Amino acid sequence: MFTVSSLTKSWTHLRVLDDVSLTGAEGTVTALVGPSGSGKSTLLRCLNGLETFDAGEITIAGHRLAAGPHAPGLLERLRRDVGMVFQQFNLFAHLSTVDNVALAPRVVLGLSAAESRARGLELLDRVGLRAFANARPATLSGGQQQRVAIARALAMRPRVMLFDEPTSALDPEMTAEVMGVIVELARAGQTMVVVTHDHGFARRAASRVVELAAGRVVRQGLAADVL
Numbered sequence: 001m002f003t004v005s006s007l008t009k010s011w012t013h014l015r016v017l018d019d020v021s022l023t024g025a026e027g028t029v030t031a032l033v034g035p036s037g038s039g040k041s042t043l044l045r046c047l048n049g050l051e052t053f054d055a056g057e058i059t060i061a062g063h064r065l066a067a068g069p070h071a072p073g074l075l076e077r078l079r080r081d082v083g084m085v086f087q088q089f090n091l092f093a094h095l096s097t098v099d100n101v102a103l104a105p106r107v108v109l110g111l112s113a114a115e116s117r118a119r120g121l122e123l124l125d126r127v128g129l130r131a132f133a134n135a136r137p138a139t140l141s142g143g144q145q146q147r148v149a150i151a152r153a154l155a156m157r158p159r160v161m162l163f164d165e166p167t168s169a170l171d172p173e174m175t176a177e178v179m180g181v182i183v184e185l186a187r188a189g190q191t192m193v194v195v196t197h198d199h200g201f202a203r204r205a206a207s208r209v210v211e212l213a214a215g216r217v218v219r220q221g222l223a224a225d226v227l
């Protein structure tokens with residue numbers, strides 16, 4: 001589903017990704033671990049075109065990203081197939097939760113209002129928040145907001161989901177509910193890459209683990225072997 005080949009990226013003098021290579025098969029979950037500053041977020045952002053890179057190549061969900069500026073239109077196509085969930089959920093504050101989830105299917109995919117709302121409700125149901133469909137995000141807990149953010153990313157039916165420390169802004173009791181949703185997605189065969197500091201979670205949810213240190217892959221393999 002994705003291949004990263006010899007990816008290299010520098011910020012002025014600092015090489016943040018150095019000859020990074022990894023692959024992820026369809027239906028697998030890859031945990032990306034490593035110390036702060038090792039390049040995990042940068043790698044994830046490269047995978048959905050939020051960052052450019054200096055050398056190497058990425059193929060993901062049938063799209064090819066090369067070094068340097070991305071071709072016009074490529075990112076719009078890529079975003080349909082690659083969903084991303086961030087540490088901060090950044091929901092649209094003025095929209096109800098169901099409208100947050102239904103927005104992209106309506107605007108980007110051209111679904112009717114009824115179709116996109118139906119998809120939104122179905123996804124809220126999947127993350128256990130059907131009863132909060134008409135609530136504004138600010139009235140939800142952090143864990144609930146993050147589950148809405150996951151539903152919103154799923155609304156495009158992405159082939160790959162990327163998560164950047166999806167629970168690190170949450171209290172421990174809310175962490176479990178968000179991780180439960182991610183584990184469910186893994187069971188359903190969703191291809192995912194999850195940046196996490198939580199080795200217990202990685203062991204439970206991930207098939208493969210890639211460990212970065214100072215921009216290089218220092219270990220990768222089956223979760224049971226690496227952790």
Ligand SMILES: Nc1ncnc2c1ncn2[C@@H]1O[C@H](COP(=O)(O)OP(=O)(O)OP(=O)(O)O)[C@@H](O)[C@H]1O
Nearest residue numbers: 011014016034035036037038039040041042043165
């Ligand atoms: N926009 C930027 N400009 C300059 N340097 C940057 C930029 N973004 C990241 N860096 C640097 O790149 C390196 C890798 O950062 P990155 O955010 O990818 O690390 P990380 O592994 O995600 O860390 P953390 O676990 O703290 O989230 C760090 O040294 C960081 O300071």
Ligand SMILES: [Mg+2]
Nearest residue numbers: 040041042164
């Ligand atoms: Mg990070």
